[in-house]
Amino acid sequence: MRIRLVEITAANREAVRAxxxxxxQERFVASVTKSLQDAAATPEAEPWYRAVQVGAEPVGFVMLSWNVPPGRPGILGPYFLWRLLVDRRYQGRGVGRAVLDRVVELVRADGGTELLxxxxxxxxxxxxxYRKxxxxxxxxxxxxxxxxxxPL
Known part of the structure; x- marks a missing residue:
């Protein structure tokens, strides 16, 4: 599965929020809207988030705490996968695994040695x-x- 992680902009925000x-599964993962609210309310968690796209179509959302300095109370890190949402229409097609592959690649490139x-x-x-x-x-x-x- 070939995915891209792209910034959320005015042009794609509503499609991503939808x-x-x-x-x-709703009890296990917050909506994109709630995730964006959590990111805005918790700047100390160094939120980094992206829309997941296949071609030009948003199919998911991912949010991490990105390279959080040690010692911030209540914040796990330095790299913490905070949210991973794959739209119900695209589940079971390898999107989640492809997102994790890309996130691992980015965290390693940033010097991370583990992802929580x-x-x-x-x-x-x-x-x-996650265990698989x-x-x-x-x-x-x-x-x-x-x-x-x-471990990375």
């Missing part, structure tokens, strides 16, 4: 996807979510 997961993420402990959530990719539990719990680490 992306939706399956209704059963977290998820709710429900097994019908995204945990199996290579993330492993750290043993930590953050706001009720299992923290995972991917």
């Amino acid at each position: 992306l939706r997961v399956h209704p059963a 993420t977290s998820h709710q402990p429900d097994e019908d959530g995204p945990g199996p996807f 990719y290579g993330f492993r539990p750290t043993g930590e719990i953050d706001n009720g979510e299992v923290v995972l680490r991917l």
Whole structure:
């Protein structure tokens, strides 16, 4: 799957905000609108976000905490995959894996040695996807979510 990570602009903002997961997944991942609000409300997390596109069409959204300096209370990092959303119409086609491949490439290029993420402990959530990719539990719990680490 060939994807591109592109900035969210006035030209694509509404199409990106319209992306939706399956209704059963809504409890596991916040909407793009909520994610953008969280990014604006938490500048100390160094939010970095992009629309995921296949061709010219937005198919997903990704947001990380990007190279957060050590010692910021309540912020996991320095690189933390905060949100990954693939529109329900594009799930099961390798988009999520392609996004992770690209994110890993970018984090490595920036000098990162690990990527963290977290998820709710429900097994019908995204945990199996992340573990299949290579993330492993750290043993930590953050706001009720299992923290995972991917060594780079």
